[in-house]
Amino acid sequence: MNSPTPTADARRPLHELAAAGRLPDHQVMDRPTLAWIAGQRPGGPGARPRLPHPATVVVPDRSWFARTETTTSIHGVLHGARVAVLVQLVAVGHRLAPGRALALAAAAACHDCRRLNDRTDPGHGRRAADWLTQHPANxxxxxxxAPSPEAITAVALHDVPHHAFTPEQQAAYRRHRLAVDLLKAADALDRYRLPATRWWPDLHQLRLQVPAWAPVLAHELVVLTEQARLDGATDTHAVHLALRGLSTEEETPCAI
Structure with missing residues (x-):
């Protein structure tokens, strides 16, 4: 049988392309893939989780991204905004001061802004950190x-495995260990957006403990924000709608 043409691939959902090993360089969420993600809820069906703490909405501007194609992709604006939320939520349990948490969230929102594609793209963390250093006013x-030194270090190291740190990176990590590990954890928790479960979060790989409620809440945050944008909401409105849905009093709260 002939292989699918690029035009045929463009019509196939991301989760099917992932299974076939045919994902394109730029990967945009589609309704069938989101429905598939929603049906793979960690822990199985249950009550929608509730935000354990308030979180400030921090959404990066599309003009800050290196390529227009990446703004709506799976490493684009909504990914950055969700990671910014998750950083704030997880930071509470690690006693990070609110001001430091917000500074880290602001940088976290931009941690993938210098990506060139939705593949591994080595060095994109360092490029994003350099961009943050050069554009604090943004x-x-x-x-x-403004981005703090610890936040910039976290962005620079977020895509580098601990075991691959150079001596210089290891020294930077020792100075800003909590910020680096918080961003790595938040970034990992948002992997529920990826179109294959083999790429979903493995919490055993983290250097920092995350609460039991975090995986289910992170999964729901993906589903709610992506659904809102597919339904026509702006990036910022999509995040607000999701947080509102996770904050309603009638929902069963997660155990903290």
Missing amino acids: LHTAFGH
């Missing part, structure tokens, strides 16, 4: 928080 104007 974040301060948008979010009221």
